[in-house]
Structures are given as C-alpha cells and as structure tokens.
Amino acid sequence: MDNKTNFEYLLSDLTALNGVGIKTTNLLKKKNINNIFDLLWKLPKAYTDRSLSTKVKDLKIGENQTVTVVANKYLFPRIRKLPNRVKCSDETGELDCVFFNSYEGYIKKILPLGKEITVSGKIGYFKNKYQITNPKYVSEDSSLIKQVHNKYSLTEGISEKIYNKIIKQIINKLPVLKEWHSSKILNKFNNIGWNDAIKELHKHENIGKYKDHFYQRLAYDEIFATFLVNSEIRKKIKKIKKKNKIINLNKQKQLINKLDFSLTNDQIKSINEINNDLSSSTKMFRLLQGDVGSGKTIVSLLAAFNTINSGFQVAVMAPTEILARQHYKLAQKLFPSNISTELISGKSNYKEKKLILNELINNKINIIFGTHAIFQKTVKFKKLGLIIIDEQHKFGVNQRKKLSDKGGNDCDVLLMTATPIPRTLTMTIYGDMDLSIIREKPKNRKMIKTYSKLESKIDDVIKFIKKEINSGNQIFWVCPLIEESKKLDHTSAIQKFEYLKKLFPKQVSILHGKTDINEKDEILKKFLNKEFKILVSTTIIEVGIDFPNANVIIIENANKFGLSQLHQLRGRVGRGEKEATCILMFKSNLSENAKKRINILKETNDGFVISEEDMKIRGFGDILGFKQSGVKNFKLADPIQNSDLFELAEKEIKRIELENENLSKFKPLIKLYDRADIINDIA
Missing domain, CATH: 3.40.50.300 (P-loop containing nucleotide triphosphate hydrolases)
Incomplete structure (x- = not known):
C-alpha cells in the first residue's frame, strides 16, 4: 500500500472492519468513534491473563481462569427459565459450563461432545462442583484463548471479546506511515515510529506508562498537529494585504x-x-x-x-x-x-x-x-x-x-x-x-476580601448584609440551581429569593436562565439604578457587567464551582472605589479539593495564578467551569503533565516558520488528527 492508501484505511468507516456491522458501528459512534483511526485512542484500562491453563482440581473460585476439558453430556431442561448445562471434565475432575439465554444449537456447535475444548471465564462453585457461567471464551483452538486479553471501557452491547478482536485486527493491519518528524525531534522519543508507538500503546504491559517514549511521541503528535494548524491560519491571515491605518x-x-x-x-x-x-x-x-x-x-x-x-x-x-x-x-x-x-x-x-x-x-x-x-x-x-x-x-x-x-x-x-x-x-x-x-489591575482597584462561611452560620451573613445595605451597598447572591432538585443537595435561587424577600421586603429581585431576555435587561437596569438592594441570581451574572455599587457577593455551595468560575463570579464586585467582599458558603463535609479551591481564592485575586491552580486540581478538561468551545480535546496529551512537549512543539513550529519549511510531509499528520478542512492549501 502506498502512503495515500495507508491513509485512507485509517480514515475508513468502521464497517470496513471484519465482523463490524451496522449495529456495532452505531454503538461505537455513540462513543464518538467514527472511523478506524478513532478506535486507536480507546486504550486498555486493565487486562485478564488467560494464557495459563489450569487443571480442574486446581481451579480457584472467583477468579478468571482457563481450562481445557472434554464435553461429556448436555443437560437441556424443558423449563425455559432454567439454564442449559454441559457436563465437562479433564483427567483431574469435573466442571459444568452453564449457559443462560443461549440456544441449544449454539451450545452444541461450540461444545461438541467428545472433543477437547478450551474454556475461559470466572470460576464458580455449585452443589460441590466447579462451574463457569456464560464462559467468556470457548474454542477448539486453545491458542485463540491462551492469551492476555485487554479490558476496555466498553459501550453497552459490545463485549470484551468482540472489542479485543476489532483492536487486534486494526493493529495487525496498521499501516507504516512515512515519518513526518525531523531526526532531531524523533531522537527525543528514542526514534520510535508512529506505527510502532501505536502498537506499544495497546500492549497490556504498557497500561499507565504515560512517561514512556511511545506515549510521549503520540502525545507530541497531537500537540504539534494543533500548533501546525494554528500556524497555517496565522500565515493565511498575515498574507492578506490591507490598507494600513494612520494612527494619530x-x-x-x-x-x-x-x-x-x-x-x-x-x-x-x-x-x-x-x-x-x-x-x-x-x-x-x-x-x-x-x-x-x-x-x-x-x-x-x-x-x-x-x-x-x-x-x-x-x-x-x-x-x-x-x-x-x-x-x-x-x-x-x-x-x-x-x-x-x-x-x-x-x-x-x-x-x-x-x-x-x-x-x-x-x-x-x-x-x-x-x-x-x-x-x-x-x-x-x-x-x-x-x-x-x-x-x-x-x-x-x-x-x-x-x-x-x-x-x-x-x-x-x-x-x-x-x-x-x-x-x-x-x-x-x-x-x-x-x-x-x-495582568496588572488599575492602581485604585482594591483587593476583594474573600471569606468562607459554613451554611449553618447564615445568620451571621444576614447581619453583615444588613450592615452593608445600611452603608448604601448592593449585594449579589449566587445559587447554582434555578429550582429545588431532589437529586442535588443545592440551595435553589428561587428558594433563596423567597427567604430573603421576607427579611428584606421590596429590596430583592431574582435573575436566572429562564428569565425572559427583556425582563432580564430590565432587572439588571433597575439594579444598576439602585432600585433594589439584593439580586439573587444563578451564574448568568458571571460575565462582564459593571455594577460599581455592588460590593458584596455571596456564593452558595461554593465547593460545587470550579476555581476559575468562582474567580469570574467574584469579579462582579469591587468595580468601584470601595472595598468589596466575597463570601463563599459551603456545607460542613468538604472534600480536600474543595478546601484547596476555597483556600486559593482566599489567598489571591490573580486570575492567572488561579487558573494554573485550577488546572492542577481539576485537570484540563472543563477548567473554565463551563463548556469551553474551541478547546482541543486531546486524547493523550495533557497540558499539566506534558508542558515540556507543548514547549517543544512551540519551538519546532517557530523553526518551521523561520526556515519556511515545505509542509507537504505533514499533510498525513494534519489529516489524521481531524483538521482536514484547513489543509487544502498544503501541497
């Protein structure tokens, strides 16, 4: 196969695989696996070693084991709810293979009487006899079973057996692609090629080896492909000639x-x-x-x-x-x-x-x-x-x-x-x-004082609020949910609004995601004009708006928010010249990570420091506290663990730009990493 054909195989529809029909394809697509290349990034989480064969007398109850036996007798009861049984034995003892929801014809086909068959599954014990219920693997060819079988996070409807079969098929047919990296870059990864790195990635003995050269090389490919696309967009925009503006x-x-x-x-x-x-x-x-x-x-x-x-x-x-x-x-x-x-x-x-x-x-x-x-x-x-x-x-x-x-x-x-x-x-x-x-804040901007308070101490918070209102200040009160939820133990915005308006008559309003847009603008306008003192809200007040007179923000269930989102919410106050206060309210049973988040916010008002800490605590997935569109969803690379690879990719891109290197050799890389729409101009 030439390089182009190799390419097409990896980007082929899943139905190009033997044994993968429409049903399996649809199940995989639910997991966002749309082609053969996507399957490569579903990594084994653990494995079962079925390579060692055990005699019946040495079987261990509760363990997955492999045994070679002869099928002696079928026991197919007439009552449908009862399981079908096949009495089997080796020279050391007897074993029953038990089948629920399996047809007699199928059982006779896989366990013919008088033949030596290798069976693998979890060992049980019933009425003084060993048994395997619904064996995972049954075959006359023991070599097909006596292997290490990887375990994957599977979509319902796809068995471990089928999934292993699919992955093995892909690995066996995996094309050797022409190398796109320079020898200097390859040297940093023990000169391992893309094809070999993929094979290593799927070996059971390499599960969790994130620091090994094969894993690092593939993580680098992801990062580099993203940076290369970004570089191409920058170049395309810079090529556009425009009439320059005269700055006065x-x-x-x-x-x-x-x-x-x-x-x-x-x-x-x-x-x-x-x-x-x-x-x-x-x-x-x-x-x-x-x-x-x-x-x-x-x-x-x-x-x-x-x-x-x-x-x-x-x-x-x-x-x-x-x-x-x-x-x-x-x-x-x-x-x-x-x-x-x-x-x-x-x-x-x-x-x-x-x-x-x-x-x-x-x-x-x-x-x-x-x-x-x-x-x-x-x-x-x-x-x-x-x-x-x-x-x-x-x-x-x-x-x-x-x-x-x-x-x-x-x-x-x-x-x-x-x-x-x-x-x-x-x-x-x-x-x-x-x-x-x-990064710098204006010199007149005072640091927002941040406190944490147990939910049970709400009376103290109410006293503080009364004092602030008497001083002419306004308050944001943020709740995570709109209505009371039976599943989640959060205080709802509506419930809090009802509670506060009894304490502060005609001084409280409410804003949430279901508020009509015209009504929302009217409420915010009235708050800006100081027509009421407390605005109970969900997180929709997070972005951008200036309320110079709002100097206090109370955030309920603060432990349920990410650090960066808490920082954004806190930024709604302290926009005027007065000192501002943020009160983070929480229940008593805080996790260690929640305690860390609250302490970081109390220590600093620097959003850049906070975002770094947030990523360390939560991982890079949903760092912003909401779905960040445009964030590259890496399969292997991690901005925390692989910061050195990000720097390496950045340096390599700068070198390529400086030397005006021909990008045609990178076309397979970009196309594979799902950015085909932007590479049309690469020769």
Missing part, C-alpha cells in the same frame, strides 16, 4: 488625558501592540486577554478611536445586550461629539433599525455596538476597519477564521476575553492569534 498619537494622548485614572503598564503595552497591527499592511487577528477588572474595555475603545480617526468604521459585539449598552454608554462618555456612536438593539423598532442600517452603509455612523445581530447579512458597512468582540469564548478556531474573512481585507479583528487560562492552554486554544495580555 496626539489625539490618542488627548483622550487618555481625559480619563480619571492612569493606564497601567500592561494597558499601554497592549495598545502599542494593537496600534502596530492597525498601522501595518497585514491584517490584525489579535486576542486581548486580561484578568477580571484589568481594564480591557478602555484598551479596545482606544483601538476603536484610532481606527475611526483613520477614516474607518468600527463594530463592537458583546454577548449580551446589557453589556453592549454598557460599552456604548462608555464610548459616548469618552469620545468627542464629532464621533457618531450607535447601538443596534433587539428592542429597536423596524423604523429605527432601518435608519441605522442606512446610516451605516452611508458611513454616517463611526462605531456601532450590539450583540451577534451586528454580523447578520442585512448589516452592511461602507468602510469597516475594525471588529471588536468581547467575551469571545463561544468562538472556536473555524468560527474565528470565518469571522476574520467576513470583515473583508481591510478589516482588523480584536477579540477579548476576561478568562485567564494557563499558558499551555492559551497556546492550544488561541495559537491561531497574536496575543496581548493585561
């Missing part, structure tokens, strides 16, 4: 001087990086990553201001209408009156929308704010020069690429996120983009 630094300075605070060093560094991109002849595709409350919005608005002064329009997209409105009001406050700002809202009537769309196409609006509706086909710009997307975590690699294409050649793209993540994850998730990071 004097006007920028005048705007900065109008601010009632000083920019941090990180903010200044980020705006300089963005300005360099805007004024270059290649397209900007940059992520502005900052901790909660680090001042990303002002940096993005400065970028918008510079773009407008260069004669271009700007579109700013936020995940919610209230956040879009917040940015819109800040821009109105900051920008001089000659800059036309507009907000496109779900509440705008048809006449208003039509007027806005008309003014956009005629370049009468300089900057427009809104939700995802900004990018509908009906919204057209005369001269769009910059797209800014706030809280962009809903966008994966392919969506970001489409977004960049949509803006046109002269349109730069700036994405923002307030979710600090560890560097290994940043390299993986955002490797297709240039990165600006704001």
